[in-house]
Amino acid sequence: xxxxxxxxxxxxxxxxxxxxxxxxxxxxxxxxxxxxxxxxxxxxxxxxxxxxxxxxxxxxxxxxxxxxxxxxxxxxxxxxxxxxxxxxxxxxxxxxxxxxxxxxxxxxxxxxxxxxxxxxxxxxxxxxxxxxxxxxxxxxxxxxxxxxxxxxxxxxxxxxxxxxxxxx
Amino acid sequence: xxxxxxxxxxxxxxxxxxxxxxxxxxxxxxxxxxxxxxxxxxxxxxxxxxxxxxxxxxxxxxxxxxxxxxxxxxxxxxxxxxxxxxxxxxxxxxxxxxxxxxxxxxxxxxxxxxxxxxxxxxxxxxxxxxxxxxxxxxxxxxxxxxxxxxxxxxxxxxxxxxxxxxxxxxxxxxxxxxxxxxxxxxxxxxxxxxxxxxxxxxxxxxxxxxxxxxxxxxxxxxxxxxxxxxxxxxxxxxxxxxxxxxxxxxxxxxxxxxxxxxxxxxxxxxxxxxxxxxxxxxxxxxxxxxxxxxxxxxxxxxxxxxxxxxxxxxxxxxxxxxxxxxxxxxxxxxxxxxxxxxxxxxxxxxxxxxxxxxxxxxxxxxxxxxxxxxxxxxxxxxxxxxxxxxxxxxxxxxxxxxxxxxxxxxxxxxxxxxxxxxxxxxxxxxxxxxxxxxxxxxxxxxxxxxxxxxxxxxxxxxxxxxxxxxxxxxxxxxxxxxxxxxxxxxxxxxxxxxxxxxxxxxxxxxxxxxxxxxxxxxxxxxxxxxxxxxxxxxxxxxxxxxxxxxxxxxxxxxxxxxxxxxxxxxxxxxxxxxxxxxxx
Numbered sequence: 001x002x003x004x005x006x007x008x009x010x011x012x013x014x015x016x017x018x019x020x021x022x023x024x025x026x027x028x029x030x031x032x033x034x035x036x037x038x039x040x041x042x043x044x045x046x047x048x049x050x051x052x053x054x055x056x057x058x059x060x061x062x063x064x065x066x067x068x069x070x071x072x073x074x075x076x077x078x079x080x081x082x083x084x085x086x087x088x089x090x091x092x093x094x095x096x097x098x099x100x101x102x103x104x105x106x107x108x109x110x111x112x113x114x115x116x117x118x119x120x121x122x123x124x125x126x127x128x129x130x131x132x133x134x135x136x137x138x139x140x141x142x143x144x145x146x147x148x149x150x151x152x153x154x155x156x157x158x159x160x161x162x163x164x165x166x167x168x
Numbered sequence: 169x170x171x172x173x174x175x176x177x178x179x180x181x182x183x184x185x186x187x188x189x190x191x192x193x194x195x196x197x198x199x200x201x202x203x204x205x206x207x208x209x210x211x212x213x214x215x216x217x218x219x220x221x222x223x224x225x226x227x228x229x230x231x232x233x234x235x236x237x238x239x240x241x242x243x244x245x246x247x248x249x250x251x252x253x254x255x256x257x258x259x260x261x262x263x264x265x266x267x268x269x270x271x272x273x274x275x276x277x278x279x280x281x282x283x284x285x286x287x288x289x290x291x292x293x294x295x296x297x298x299x300x301x302x303x304x305x306x307x308x309x310x311x312x313x314x315x316x317x318x319x320x321x322x323x324x325x326x327x328x329x330x331x332x333x334x335x336x337x338x339x340x341x342x343x344x345x346x347x348x349x350x351x352x353x354x355x356x357x358x359x360x361x362x363x364x365x366x367x368x369x370x371x372x373x374x375x376x377x378x379x380x381x382x383x384x385x386x387x388x389x390x391x392x393x394x395x396x397x398x399x400x401x402x403x404x405x406x407x408x409x410x411x412x413x414x415x416x417x418x419x420x421x422x423x424x425x426x427x428x429x430x431x432x433x434x435x436x437x438x439x440x441x442x443x444x445x446x447x448x449x450x451x452x453x454x455x456x457x458x459x460x461x462x463x464x465x466x467x468x469x470x471x472x473x474x475x476x477x478x479x480x481x482x483x484x485x486x487x488x489x490x491x492x493x494x495x496x497x498x499x500x501x502x503x504x505x506x507x508x509x510x511x512x513x514x515x516x517x518x519x520x521x522x523x524x525x526x527x528x529x530x531x532x533x534x535x536x537x538x539x540x541x542x543x544x545x546x547x548x549x550x551x552x553x554x555x556x557x558x559x560x561x562x563x564x565x566x567x568x569x570x571x572x573x574x575x576x577x578x579x580x581x582x583x584x585x586x587x588x589x590x591x592x593x594x595x596x597x598x599x600x601x602x603x604x605x606x607x608x609x610x611x612x613x614x615x616x617x618x619x620x621x622x623x624x625x626x627x628x629x630x631x632x633x634x635x636x637x638x639x640x641x642x643x644x645x646x647x648x649x650x651x652x653x654x655x656x657x658x659x660x661x662x663x664x665x666x667x668x669x670x671x672x673x674x675x676x677x678x679x680x681x682x683x684x685x686x687x688x689x690x691x692x693x694x695x696x697x698x699x700x701x702x703x704x705x706x707x708x709x710x711x712x713x714x715x716x717x718x719x720x721x722x723x724x725x726x727x728x729x730x731x732x733x734x735x736x737x738x739x740x741x742x743x744x745x746x747x748x749x750x751x752x
Binding site for chain 2: 046047049050051053056057090093094102165166
């Protein structure tokens with residue numbers, strides 16, 4: 001499939017918007033709740049995977065509300081460290097990385113965020129033919145430790161394909 | 169010395185003919201002279217013996233050895249109002265071999281040309297020794313009982329061969345509608361199995377999808393499309409457009425829903441379809457944890473308002489449109505492992521998750537209670553803890569229980585209790601593997617439904633996610649994309665054909681029960697032939713069968729007679745049932 005052309009203005013505005021959303025998420029997602037979502041942190045999928053219902057719901061609702069802070073296309077998911085990889089923990093939207101099993105290699109941008117900094121990356125979503133811009137930011141608990149990463153992402157060709165498919 | 173295999177021979181569709189094996193090994197589970205004579209084929213006499221009722225389709229395999237040459241023509245002579253269909257088997261790659269499964273319809277009038285074209289487009293592989301065709305003969309309603317004789321004229325390799333079709337028409341007629349639900353469950357788009365393009369909502373897509381629904385109906389099945397994904401994403405065109413939030417959340421535009429589903433709900437999509445023009449018996453609604461209510465409000469009054477308002481509107485709209493025959497399913501397919509939502513509401517593993525299913529079932533029931541003329545039902549897909557869940561309040565709240573076949577097999581008492589309450593149960597599992605010496609695994613499903621006294625069964629993923637090059641072992645792939653052969657709709661598989669046969673058997677069992685006033689007469693026949701004497705015999709109480717869940721598509725390994733009886737026992741059962749119906 002031929003790569004679509006990316007408009008420089010769309011690219012710049014998308015990054016600015018995603019950075020604002022990532023900043024909000026980084027502040028508003030309750031890191032203490034987030035780190036307690038999986039009942040057994042050693043399990044990340046399969047029949048025995050369980051979550052703390054209340055904490056999961058609290059994080060999910062926060063993420064869904066954050067998406068509404070800005071107009072325009074946006075998707076949002078969260079990651080936690082899982083062994084030497086990162087595991088999707090509370091997604092709102094579909095992402096190029098599969099949620100089951102949700103552990104994937106840590107990208108440089110995710111690694112930065114796990115170190116406490118915000119970072120930007122571009123991703124391909126070949127199946128949907130959609131280049132994606134993504135901003136990763138840390139999730140901190142009340143001790144100020146980084147306990148996860150929030151990733152906010154959007155299509156760079158929103159006139160053709162969007163990542164947000166939950167706005168009914 | 170093995171018997172010389174005839175240039176053309178016939179076999180029961182239940183038998184998987186090895187298209188590459190040496191002549192004496194066309195099916196290792198059958199005698200070496202199987203190609204010369206078998207239960208329906210008398211090779212020396214050139215006769216095929218069939219039996220069926222009016223309203224039934226009987227079928228067999230026609231096998232052309234490679235040395236015979238290409239099929240050139242085929243026609244039915246002297247059959248009167250019997251109608252003929254011929255379909256060419258196509259081999260697909262499975263476990264390093266090529267095995268027949270999809271079938272492509274041939275126009276008998278130009279069979280030679282069409283067969284050459286199909287062979288050219290089919291997957292290529294070395295070592296083919298024979299080509300199989302499925303021959304279907306439809307016995308029209310109103311056909312008089314008794315013996316019929318016709319001739320199948322087959323021209324191949326420049327020679328014409330004349331096969332006598334000796335058909336016994338039974339003294340009863342099969343109902344047009346299926347006597348239990350054979351649910352062909354699918355996800356997302358009907359184009360999933362290897363179609364290119366056509367994924368967006370469009371008239372072209374809807375036409376393709378309609379062909380899937382019709383094909384299922386033609387085979388006495390129900391095509392069943394879950395319209396949303398794990399995240400709550402709804403396929404374009406599958407739901408009405410909504411507007412507003414909280415108390416003002418409402419349907420803004422019914423057009424997408426009505427355009428997409430209306431033909432299935434008023435039956436017009438099935439016009440001229442064998443199996444009847446009636447509306448679909450069941451339809452999944454797009455209702456999920458994030459539609460019509462936004463999950464960000466879950467636990468708040470606004471969430472409940474959004475959910476109740478829109479479900480109530482749906483019920484009223486369906487009533488206005490007269491869609492009163494279909495059961496509309498409120499079903500939550502979410503699972504914890506898919507991460508989007510916190511509960512298992514499908515194949516629930518832990519008791520603590522049941523409260524979510526109960527909560528939503530109560531809410532849905534309440535939302536539509538003022539429109540009782542429309543059939544809204546709560547559905548659950550249950551496995552691990554079915555036996556426990558059935559004894560909780562869910563037993564009253566859930567009207568349709570889709571239960572892992574193995575989990576259900578250990579719970580005859582819970583199943584009976586649910587049915588006593590008027591709830592429906594469908595065991596679920598895979599469609600049966602392609603690499604098997606016979607297709608009994610497909611045939612058995614309707615028998616199992618009858619044996620266990622349940623209302624239907626589910627092949628959980630009838631289209632699968634594969635394609636022509638990656639079919640898998642077939643458990644989830646019983647229709648194929650027809651585009652490869654220039655067809656917009658799907659191709660049936662031999663397993664789907666076997667399903668139809670099993671469904672026709674189910675009609676025999678049902679008819680005998682109706683005529684005799686109980687299942688005792690059918691139990692006696694089945695006990696004598698297959699060896700399962702009564703309802704209890706179809707269950708596996710106390711066997712400690714493999715627990716069922718999302719990751720385990722179980723095929724029972726039980727030693728129960730229904731799982732071990734040979735093909736001949738099923739043929740005998742069918743014949744005896746026919747005699748018993750005629751006498752009852």
